[in-house]
Amino acid sequence: MELGQVLAIAGVALSVGLAGIGSAIGVGIAGQSAAGVVSEDPDKFGQTLILQALPGTQGIYGLLIGFLILLRTEFLAGMIDVSPEAGWMLLFGALPIGIVGLYSGIAQGKASAASIGLIAKRPEEQGKAIIFPAMVETYAVLALLASFLVVWFVRL
């Protein structure tokens, strides 16, 4: 096994793993709030579920980058040769969505939890409640874009 290949797979692990952790924690935080609100008013299940789902996207972005690395290295068809330099680049390319996904997922979970509190008091303000967590997600989207450009254009 070559170093480059190992590094590429490390990139997959970090982007999927870190972003996934971020989303898991974020969705968990929001879920606790949502369960509290629904215990008072079961009719708010649908509204709060949407807010709980918002911090879940980081995990998907992480998976996306991980999958693209697997695709580029043709891992499923036996994996092509990857030079150590290219391997390092793939690894570093995976880091933006991994790290930003981890922290933005948690932060977005907190914003979602607060917005779920907003829904509890003013259910008619769903539009505004969705926007606050969505502001956080901007940075995960930017990180995804950076990761994508690196991973997709690294010369192998």
Added chain:
Amino acid sequence: MAIVEMKKISLVALKSDKDKILKIFQALGNVEAIEIQSEDSKEIVKKALAKSTSVKDADLLDISLLGRAISTLKRYGYRKKPLGFKHALSADKSKEIGQKIKFLTEVVLECQRLEDKLSDIRSGKTRLTNLIAQAEPWISLDMPIKDVKDTKDTKVLLGTVGKDASETFERSLNEPLKDCWFQRLGETKDGYCYILMYHRGLDADMAIILKESAFNKATFAGYEGTPKNAVENYTKQIEALDEQFLEVQKQGERLYSHIDDLEILFDLLSIKQDRDAQTERLLETREAFLLRGWAPAKDEALIRARLEKVSEAIKIDFEDIGRDEVYPVAFRNSALIRPFEMITKLYGLPTHTSIDSNIHMAPFFFAFFGIMLGDAAYGIIMAVLGTYFTKKLKLKGDGAKIGWLVVLLGVATFIWGAVFGSWFGDGGARIGIAPIWFDPLTNPMLMLGLCFGLGFVQIFTGMAIRAWINIKRGLYLDAFFDQGLWYMLLIGLVLMITPVSVVGSYMAIIGAIGLVLTQGRSQKSIISKFTTGLLSLYNVSAYLSDVLSYSRLFALGLATAVIAMVFNQLGAMLGASWVTLIFAIPILVVGHIFNIAVSALGAYVHASRLQYIEFFGKYFEGGGRAFRPLDIKTKFTEILEEEAI
């Protein structure tokens, strides 16, 4: 197209015509009464009481009680009815229900009694089951409880000892010279049941043993006979309750035949309740009443024509709205734009003096959602399902708007999906469907350029709308300083990276100088005028970050495409042999459904965000109050003719 122009309506009529007039308003659905502040507190004018005269006996029937009765009855029967079925309500049917109201009230009360009875039966059964559980371990005690009592020389005890302590307990009682007798009778969840007899002389020793083994004296509340008899007795009682339950069930099934009538009554009552709520806003004298409110200006003739038929004794005035008067906001748009009103509504309504934002926002929302979901097959699924359910469920009002919004966004998704050649992700490419324009995955730079270009267009549109609002209000200089100069600077900056960079740089410089000179014009001193002007140039970075924000169009579109690709890959790997093919199909179906749900949510959230933050931020003036006319809202019925309400 616009925010609906309103007129102030004021109406004086006889009280005897009040209900008729309100019913007309309700059917038209275009008049909102406002609370009249009674300045002259003379006795002749007083607040109207919320008592309608149409269905007199209905006042006895609480609508929430009726709602509960309906949900109770639903447990006792089943109607085969198509999805979205509604009772068709004619005037005759409505009259028929009105005549049956006494009887239906009785049915509702009967339902309530059934519900009470049912909860009694349930709690009774729980109580009896608990009692049986208590008595059962003693069942081998073959004598009545009341006969278990001390004699002159002996003491008799019934009680339980924990399982851990029982061994020690039995050993210490078995010690020689102890004048005592015991027997293990049965077993409870966590201990054994004992009967214990001993000579009174052993009192002191026994007290220690009992304490050490935590002997728990049993109590037998509720019966005196043998435990076995008690258990039999309780079981009989449970059987009796079961019989009662069947009785209730039968009664419920009998009452179920009235559920259609009850549902119609529910709607009739809630329509009436809405009317009563408006009645509270009126002023009344002994014979007449006064209504003030808002109505769309274009409906003036219609309202006049309808009211003329009711009575001669109606005085109605339509008044133009004064300059500074705040009036409620309603939109009027073509059928294609109307669904997008929901997006604006979720943000908040524009103030009445501003403009209707929907017509400008709708094309952008349509395009952006389409790019972010961007899959032709998903688009077709959304459009088809959206149409089916909107039609089938006969959605009205906001529900219909959401339904048609799904359909329109499905169309947008289909268009962009076809443009990018995405059918179930790379599913189309696998069978050789080529993109109409280009595939973002193979040409991401073009895709990013497209996103930024669309962002540029939207931001410039927002500024143009702001300029137009300024011009409409006669603030020509503001339009030139705040939007015109920015146009110059921004367009100049863009041109600088094109072949005509010289023109661009001149434009940018002139624009920048203009901004420095004008942006501080509201400040007092010369120095702060200049510094504010200079600092305003910093906003270039705000415009830059606004444009960069549109990169999310690409990123989210990418997410949809790649997730679909993941599932297709899995499906393809499993589909390689005939045996695993059966696993491939559910994975593909579930996977793509998951992708539609998650990606559509993301596309909706981020398309909204781009409108709310990047676009509305440029010109939107919020703070409007929604126009809430008196209208007909039904849950179970479809009103066929106006006379039915």
